[in-house]
Amino acid sequence: MIPSPFDYLRPRTVEETVQYLDEAGEDAALLAGGQSLVPALRCRDAVPAVVVDLSEVEELRGIRVEDDQIVVGAMTTLRRLATDPIIAEHAPLLATAARLAGDRRTRTMATLGGSLALADPAADLPTAAVALDATLLLAGPEGRRTTSARSFFVEPYTTALGLADVLVEMRFPTRFGWGAHYTKVCRTTPGWAVVGVAALLRQEDGVVTDARVVFTNMGPVPVRSRPAEEALLGARLTDAIVGAAADAGADESEPVDDAAATAPYRRQLARTLTRRAVRAAAGR
Ligand SMILES: Cc1cc2nc3c(=O)[nH]c(=O)nc-3n(C[C@H](O)[C@H](O)[C@H](O)COP(=O)(O)OP(=O)(O)OC[C@H]3O[C@@H](n4cnc5c(N)ncnc54)[C@H](O)[C@@H]3O)c2cc1C
Known part of the structure; x- marks a missing residue:
């Protein structure tokens, strides 16, 4: 089926993204890897007036070590998690969970942020995030805040994200030994x-x-x-x-x-x- 018409926006910063979401209210959908959203658009299970594409938001990308934490941008793909040497060394559980999620095509497109935001009870990455005591950075109209992975997941397909919130990054403590x-x-x-x-x-x-x-x-x-x-x-x-x-x-x-x-x-x-x-x- 052809998706119902929507405006397509491609912000470059987290703040711009939040502004677009805030303006559109319930009519907006965020596009990350598109592995769940695009089929929902095609079936018209999702009929947003505005689709906000996260692919150009630089801050959501990359994996880095900061003090005793691994910081993973929300747009990091599952394939990258499964193959990245920093993840393999400091958070191998995340690599294993990513490797077991979906098929190669899905892993190439799907993102960690999308996986956590979707909060499917059968998904692997939310379990890894809870087991690793991850801290999540969210940005919204009131500014930025952090939450633990455990309090982020509320019920199936429902998280602590508000309507105009963006998941920015996940922090995983390094666990030597x-x-x-x-x-x-x-x-x-x-x-x-x-x-x-x-x-x-x-x-x-x-x-x-x-x-x-x-x-x-x-x-x-x-x-x-x-x-x-x-x-x-x-x-x-x-x-x-x-x-x-x-x-x-x-x-x-x-x-x-x-x-x-x-x-x-x-x-x-x-x-x-x-x-x-x-x-x-x-x-x-
Ligand atoms: C065929 C198939 C098999 C799969 N198998 C598995 C599996 O075995 N295990 C598993 O764990 N997962 C599996 N998945 C799910 C997949 O790994 C992704 O988690 C999921 O598709 C969403 O990620 P995405 O980046 O594609 O997000 P999208 O589809 O782009 O977005 C999904 C939702 O998340 C929201 N969102 C995305 N990014 C953000 C953000 N940064 N901030 C706030 N909200 C955001 C969007 O608004 C949207 O509502 C499978 C998916 C498919 C299609």
């Missing part, structure tokens, strides 16, 4: 996660001193599994401990039943994937 892994099960490969699990671990002398276990598609937003993390903390990673953590995470989760999977099946996937992710994060 942590092991990390992300894995998922899809109905088809490549595909969206039926369930995904991110695991991050820090060990000293064989004992787990810090842990993050975060689930994809086990709730409306990425779910941090405190029961799984608590089962790992202070322990040596025997098979029994990893199994206990996987059981605790799965048993205390509240997944949904939907067309992709039943809740009991999701719990079983979470159990299996947690075992795999924790073992891989520990280098076992």
Whole structure:
């Protein structure tokens, strides 16, 4: 189908973008990689009067190290995340999640900002952002503000972004000495996660001193599994401990039943994937 007519704007700065969005109100849509927006325009699920293209906004581009943080511009593509040496060295979980997202064509176009702003519960990058304790920089009519990835995701397809807000960049703490892994099960490969699990671990002398276990598609937003993390903390990673953590995470989760999977099946996937992710994060 042909999209309904719209005005096309291509700002060069974040401030100009916010101004366009503010003027257009509910009638505006932001265009990043276009992987979700363009099909929605074609099906006329989205009928904006104004499309604001982010491709010329220089500030939204690039990956850099600043003090002890990796700063990733919102327009960074998933392909770049999957292949960038800075990401590989300092935030390998992000690279793994990006590598598993969609097919090559999608990864070449889709952006980290678009992925987080879309907030699809089956998406991989939001889970990585929560697991890595990312801080997000948003710009809006009232100026700039930061929010944690955990408070950014409100419900499926709903975030802390206001109507005239732009996601500018994401900051990921560098995590020297942590092991990390992300894995998922899809109905088809490549595909969206039926369930995904991110695991991050820090060990000293064989004992787990810090842990993050975060689930994809086990709730409306990425779910941090405190029961799984608590089962790992202070322990040596025997098979029994990893199994206990996987059981605790799965048993205390509240997944949904939907067309992709039943809740009991999701719990079983979470159990299996947690075992795999924790073992891989520990280098076992
Ligand atoms: C065939 C296919 C398979 C996919 N498979 C996966 C998968 O397996 N895993 C996965 O995680 N994802 C998957 N995706 C999603 C994809 O990775 C992108 O996350 C998604 O398409 C949106 O990114 P985009 O850059 O294309 O954004 P767009 O489509 O351009 O925009 C999407 C939405 O985000 C908003 N937006 C974009 N950028 C910003 C910004 N900087 N500030 C504020 N709002 C913004 C737009 O207003 C729009 O509403 C898939 C997509 C497709 C088409």
